[in-house]
Amino acid sequence: MKITAERQIHIEQLKVLAHVGVSPAERKKRQRLVLNITVWPARDHRDMKDAISCTVDYAALCQSTKTFISEQAPRLVETLANNLAAHLLRKFRVRKIKIEIRKFVLKDAAYVSVTVTRTTSLD
Numbered sequence: 001m002k003i004t005a006e007r008q009i010h011i012e013q014l015k016v017l018a019h020v021g022v023s024p025a026e027r028k029k030r031q032r033l034v035l036n037i038t039v040w041p042a043r044d045h046r047d048m049k050d051a052i053s054c055t056v057d058y059a060a061l062c063q064s065t066k067t068f069i070s071e072q073a074p075r076l077v078e079t080l081a082n083n084l085a086a087h088l089l090r091k092f093r094v095r096k097i098k099i100e101i102r103k104f105v106l107k108d109a110a111y112v113s114v115t116v117t118r119t120t121s122l123d
Contacts, residue, residue: 077114
């Protein structure tokens with residue numbers, strides 16, 4: 001019998017401030033965004049040997065996310081999600097990433113969100 005396992009690291013409701021929006025009024029000041037990020041590390045959890053260097057440092061991933069977003073000013077949250085996914089795939093040893101960005105702009109809705117999933121080859 002072959003047994004397979006998949007390990008994920010999930011960050012729930014990371015709060016950031018960003019300049020994002022279509023209209024000049026919307027882009028004028030930073031808006032609160034909430035991110036949910038799931039990564040699939042490149043290394044199998046059985047190979048980690050209980051060492052932070054063998055996995056994804058989620059504190060570093062959060063800081064990198066905040067820094068990256070603070071340096072961006074896209075019109076679309078979709079663009080921000082795509083660019084952030086590409087950035088994190090380049091910076092961290094992950095084979096797959098899923099990012100949801102929530103934006104709080106509609107008074108009749110709790111939030112609007114965009115979700116992207118990206119994979120990369122680590123060969």
